[in-house]
Amino acid sequence: MAILVDKNSKIIVQGITGSEGSFHAQQCLDYGGNVVGGVTPGKGGQQVLDGNVPVFNTCKDARQQVGATVSLIFVPPAFAADAILEAADAGIELIVCITEGIPVADMVTVYDVLKTSNTRLIGPNCPGLLTPNQAKVGIMPGFIAQPGRIGVISKSGTLTYEAVYQLCSEGLGQSTCIGIGGDPIIGTKMVELLALFENDPDTDAVVLIGEIGGAMEIEAAQYVQNNMKKPVVGFIAGQTAPEGRRMGHAGAIVSGADESALAKMMVMKACGIHVVNSPADIGKTMTKALQLQCV
Amino acid sequence: MKIHEYQAKNILKQYNIPIQDGIVVTDDGQIESAIENVSTQFNTSQFVVKAQIHAGGRGKGGGVKFCPTKADAITHANTILGMTLTTHQTGPDGQLVRTIMIAEALDIAKEYYVAITLDRAKNQDVFMVSSEGGVEIEEVAASNPDAIKKVWVNPRAGLTAFQARQLAFALGFEGDLFKQAVTLFSNLYRCYRKTDASIAEINPLVVTKQGKLIALDAKFNFDSNALYRHQNIVDMRDLNEEDPTEVEADKYHLNYIKLDGNVGCMVNGAGLAMATMDIIKLQGASPANFLDVGGGANVETVKNGFKIILSDDNVKAVLINIFGGIVRCDRVANGIIQAVSELDLNVPVVVRLAGTNADIAKQLLNESGVSIIAADTLQDAAEKVVREVTA
Numbered sequence: 001m002a003i004l005v006d007k008n009s010k011i012i013v014q015g016i017t018g019s020e021g022s023f024h025a026q027q028c029l030d031y032g033g034n035v036v037g038g039v040t041p042g043k044g045g046q047q048v049l050d051g052n053v054p055v056f057n058t059c060k061d062a063r064q065q066v067g068a069t070v071s072l073i074f075v076p077p078a079f080a081a082d083a084i085l086e087a088a089d090a091g092i093e094l095i096v097c098i099t100e101g102i103p104v105a106d107m108v109t110v111y112d113v114l115k116t117s118n119t120r121l122i123g124p125n126c127p128g129l130l131t132p133n134q135a136k137v138g139i140m141p142g143f144i145a146q147p148g149r150i151g152v153i154s155k156s157g158t159l160t161y162e163a164v165y166q167l168c169s170e171g172l173g174q175s176t177c178i179g180i181g182g183d184p185i186i187g188t189k190m191v192e193l194l195a196l197f198e199n200d201p202d203t204d205a206v207v208l209i210g211e212i213g214g215a216m217e218i219e220a221a222q223y224v225q226n227n228m229k230k231p232v233v234g235f236i237a238g239q240t241a242p243e244g245r246r247m248g249h250a251g252a253i254v255s256g257a258d259e260s261a262l263a264k265m266m267v268m269k270a271c272g273i274h275v276v277n278s279p280a281d282i283g284k285t286m287t288k289a290l291q292l293q294c295v
Numbered sequence: 296m297k298i299h300e301y302q303a304k305n306i307l308k309q310y311n312i313p314i315q316d317g318i319v320v321t322d323d324g325q326i327e328s329a330i331e332n333v334s335t336q337f338n339t340s341q342f343v344v345k346a347q348i349h350a351g352g353r354g355k356g357g358g359v360k361f362c363p364t365k366a367d368a369i370t371h372a373n374t375i376l377g378m379t380l381t382t383h384q385t386g387p388d389g390q391l392v393r394t395i396m397i398a399e400a401l402d403i404a405k406e407y408y409v410a411i412t413l414d415r416a417k418n419q420d421v422f423m424v425s426s427e428g429g430v431e432i433e434e435v436a437a438s439n440p441d442a443i444k445k446v447w448v449n450p451r452a453g454l455t456a457f458q459a460r461q462l463a464f465a466l467g468f469e470g471d472l473f474k475q476a477v478t479l480f481s482n483l484y485r486c487y488r489k490t491d492a493s494i495a496e497i498n499p500l501v502v503t504k505q506g507k508l509i510a511l512d513a514k515f516n517f518d519s520n521a522l523y524r525h526q527n528i529v530d531m532r533d534l535n536e537e538d539p540t541e542v543e544a545d546k547y548h549l550n551y552i553k554l555d556g557n558v559g560c561m562v563n564g565a566g567l568a569m570a571t572m573d574i575i576k577l578q579g580a581s582p583a584n585f586l587d588v589g590g591g592a593n594v595e596t597v598k599n600g601f602k603i604i605l606s607d608d609n610v611k612a613v614l615i616n617i618f619g620g621i622v623r624c625d626r627v628a629n630g631i632i633q634a635v636s637e638l639d640l641n642v643p644v645v646v647r648l649a650g651t652n653a654d655i656a657k658q659l660l661n662e663s664g665v666s667i668i669a670a671d672t673l674q675d676a677a678e679k680v681v682r683e684v685t686a
Contacts, residue, residue, distance in 0.1 A: 023621070077520065103521035104413060105491050109450040111418045141620035141650060156566025158618040162673060165618075165649060182565060184415050211566055214415040237569035240554070240576045241585070248550055248565025248587045250520060251415070256433070261573075278577050279570035280674035 004094060004120075004176060004196070005033075005070060005135045012037040012068040012092075014075055014083045016048060016055060020098075021074035024139050025049060028072070031142040033135040036066040039086075059090035070094045072128065072137050077101035080124060081110050088119040095187070096137045097124035104250070107185040114187065121187025125249065127157040127179035140164075140177060148173015150286060151197040153190055154209035155182050155249070159237060159279070163207055166283025172290075175203040182211065182249025190220035198228050205231045205290055207282060208273065210264060211252045212238035217264045225271035231289040234273040235282055236261040296517045298531045299347040301396045303513035307497075310486040312479055313509045315501075317398030319347070326372045329397050330365055341400035342368040346375050346392040349536045351514070352382030358392065361400060372397060393535060401509060406499035407466055408432055408443075409480070411487045419447045422454060422484060424462045428499035454484035475508040490528060491521030540606055547599040549586060556581025557684050559604035559613040559642075561597070563588050563622065571616045574673060578681040583610045592617050592627045597634040605642065612683040615646045616676055624648040624656035632663045643668060643683040647676035 005011075011028065015021035016038025026049050029035045037054050044057030056062040059071065071087040073080060073095065080099040087095045102124050114121055122129060128138010132147040144161050146168050154160040160179055167174060178193055180186055190208060197203045210217040217236060224232050239261040241247045243254045254260050269275045274289045276282050304314040316337055318329040333342060342365070346358030353359050358380040362368035372395060381389035406428030414421040425443045427435045435442055444465035446458045456477070463476035479500075487495040496514040503509060522529050534542050544551035550565070554572070558580045562568035565587045572582035584604055588596050597615075604610055617627050627648055635644060647670040648656040660669045668683070670676035 027621075078523065101520045103491055103524070104493065104518045105450070105488060105521065108413070108419060112450050139621065144620070144650065154566070156564060156570075158562075158564030158620070159566035159570050161618045161620060161650065162567060162570070184413060185418055209566070211569065216415075219416075235570075237566045237573065240572040240582055241569055242552075242554065245552055246519070247552065247569055247585055250518075252565060252569070278574055278674075280574060280672065280677065 004178070005129050005131055005137050007032070007134045008034065009070045009094075009135055009137070010034055010036045010066060010068050011070045011072060011135070011137060012039055012059070012062045012066070014039045014059070014071055014073045014087065016040060016053070016074075017043050017046070018074060022048060024074060025053065025072075027139075028136045029053070031136040032133070033137065037062045037068060059087045059092060063090045063092060068092055070096070070137055073097040073099060075099060077103070081106035084110050084121060085113060088114055088117050092119060094120050094122070096122045096126070096128045097187070098126060098128060098139060099123075100125040102183070104184060107183065111185055111187070122178065123181040123187060125183040126181035127160060129179070130177045132174055138179065140179065144168070145177060146173035149175055149202060149204040151175050151200070151203040151206040152177040152209070153193045153206060154179055155211045155251070156209055156237060159209060162279065163209055163235070163282045167207065167286060170283040170287045172283070172286055175200065182251050184214060184251040190216050191223045194220055194223055194228060194232070198230055203230070205233070205286060205293070207286060208232055208234040210234065210236045211249060212236070212241050212247065212261050213251045213253045213255070213259050215258065218258070218267050221268040221271035221273055224273055231293050232273045233276060233282060233286045233289055234268045235276045235279055236264045236268075237279065296519055296522060296528065296532060297349045297536070298515055298528070299349065299394065299533065300345065300513055301347055301394070302531045303515045304510065306486060306490065306515065307510055307513055310482045312482050312486070313507065314513065315343070315398050315401055315509055315511045317396045319394060319396050320372065320376065321394050323373055323376055326369060326376070326397070330368045330372070333397050333399060334365065337399040339399040343398045343400050344368060344371040344375050345396045345398055346378070346380050347394035347396055348380055348385070348390045348392060349533070350382050350384035350390055352384050353380065356380050356382035358382070368397060390536070401501060401511065402504040403501045403511070404504045405502045406511075407501070408435070408498050409483065409500045410494065410496040410498070411484060411492070412494040414447060417447055419450065420487070422446050422448060422458070422462060422480065424466055426466055428501070432498065448484065453488070454481055456481070472502060472506060472508060479508055490515070491518045491525060492516065493518045540603060543606070544603045547603065549588065549596070549600060549603060551603055552585040553607065554582050554584055555609065556583045557609050557611045558680055559583045559607070559610040561586050561588055561600045561604065561613065561615045563590065563592055563617050567616065567618060571614065574677040575614065575681065578677045580681040580684050583607055590622055592622055592630060594630040594633050597630045598638060601634060601638055601640065605640070610642060612643045612645065612680050614676055614680040615644065616673065617648050619648065619650035619653070621651075623651050625652040625659060628656035628659040631667065632659065632665050635665045635667060645670055645676055645680040645683065647671065647673065
């Protein structure tokens with residue numbers, strides 16, 4: 001899906017001089033992505049990653065000097081919301097924020113600012129995006145994915161890798177994998193990505209991985225019913241989660257009966273999504289769904 | 296992070312929101328003098344003794360008592376302080392009441408509901424008010440949703456004066472009460488934002504017969520992601536209200552939640568951890584805990600994880616499910632082998648490692664000589680661990 005990231009995307013990394021930022025920037029570069037710069041206030045002028053990548057003081061400088069179109073953020077939680085705002089202010093079209101732990105109130109403000117800009121935010125608290133053999137903007141291990149025609153949208157990190165691993169075991173590669181993040185306020189919701197996949201000529205079907213908490217999957221299910229012809233396989237993590245407890249992810253908390261896994265699964269099923277009960281069956285359910293589609 | 300009613304009321308006080316005030320007592324020797332002090336400080340001859348526990352439903356459970364005389368107050372205070380209070384939110388074992396608030400009794404004319412929390416669907420805070428105060432708001436939402444007035448707050452504008460007025464009009468306030476309400480709502484929103492609350496609830500907000508708007512009860516929950524910038528709130532944490540194993544896990548920086556099943560699990564990633572709990576249940580056993588070790592699946596983490604999981608006697612087997620991306624499976628395998636041999640465990644351990652160097656990891660586990668059952672897929676791992684507990 002060339003709409004979000006591909007070989008030509010010009011990627012900068014905010015926080016590139018930190019341990020996480022530098023490690024993953026190198027990984028993205030090694031994967032073949034076009035990492036053209038980094039931003040760390042006060043370290044502008046340095047060269048990192050074996051002298052291959054220039055560091056800038058600001059996102060504006062990076063935009064002007066290397067034409068950055070994507071920013072990957074590895075900035076600590078206390079400063080990450082500001083990093084997102086800075087990238088948006090510089091006109092960078094796609095921001096992928098990996099950071100976990102950003103205060104909710106900060107994200108409520110960020111969301112409000114981004115509403116009226118043409119910047120898309122993926123995350124925060126996410127593993128990022130991966131278009132196999134083209135580009136990696138995030139921390140997903142590239143070797144687990146194969147190029148193919150299944151789109152993956154997920155709130156989770158390692159559970160996404162598990163799903164991708166199962167798809168590959170079934171001989172099904174991926175068009176683009178997108179981790180949307182596990183926080184209560186995120187930049188891009190499931191519904192928006194489903195629409196992109198439905199309109200993508202390189203995607204035949206979608207795997208949708210949700211979790212307890214919020215109602216995003218309900219909105220997604222309704223979209224599938226009303227607007228999608230391509231098959232969607234869905235799994236919701238947290239059938240065994242107790243009510244009212246935050247299960248790791250800040251957004252994974254059942255605050256009412258309709259935020260439970262079972263409630264979401266019922267609605268998804270009613271809307272025509274192939275709902276998987278066991279996380280071990282994601283891959284084979286996609287195989288079956290594709291077969292049904294062909295019949 | 297949750298806090299007690301008396302702590303919530305202290306916060307409201309700092310934001311000029313009138314509260315039903317009182318004195319906090321933790322020792323029965325303090326009861327009589329506290330009652331005297333409440334009587335003089337707040338000019339009251341009647342009292343309400345209120346158990347201070349985090350769980351809701353204190354009133355129905357017998358933890359809140361109106362006392363028309365000082366003698367009643369002494370009796371009820373002695374009964375409630377030290378009681379094990381069971382409510383629909385404490386679980387069947389109830390919660391020991393270590394703290395009570397001896398509060399002034401108010402002459403209540405009417406009760407309202409007021410709360411601010413995040414509306415995830417709208418990505419904004421929502422300020423809700425209802426004239427159905429003192430009852431469960433979920434019931435009102437279900438049976439009579441029109442009784443709840445909501446305004447969504449733009450984060451950059453804050454609660455506007457016209458929004459505060461809309462809320463006050465919706466509750467039918469007029470004259471001086473209208474002014475009190477508008478001020479209170481504005482102060483409450485400021486308080487909610489300044490403290491990074493995830494919920495600020497006043498239920499009930501009462502109008503007294505003397506025409507004053509007062510918070511009779513107060514409940515706050517705080518965004519854990521923001522606690523780093525609120526040391527004063529962190530200081531309000533009450534470890535007695537938390538599960539001791541979870542408190543212990545916290546010390547090791549382990550993200551652990553105790554459940555009541557028989558299969559312990561250790562996983563990297565919250566979504567995968569939940570999915571692992573789910574598949575254990577689907578295979579016929581029951582998860583004993585949630586534990587996300589994140590990116591740190593090294594020897595120390597694994598050892599601490601085992602210690603925490605196994606401090607629960609219900610655990611009859613452990614499943615370790617690690618999907619290594621950046622994390623290398625062979626390193627994790629060595630960590631597990633070392634931990635298992637150092638700890639001398641007496642429960643079966645099933646290990647499933649996938650991702651980077653998984654093949655090398657599997658070989659290491661098989662050749663380790665330590666009693667570990669290796670698994671390939673998630674399905675395989677779940678079947679194997681459930682087989683161990685049903686054996």
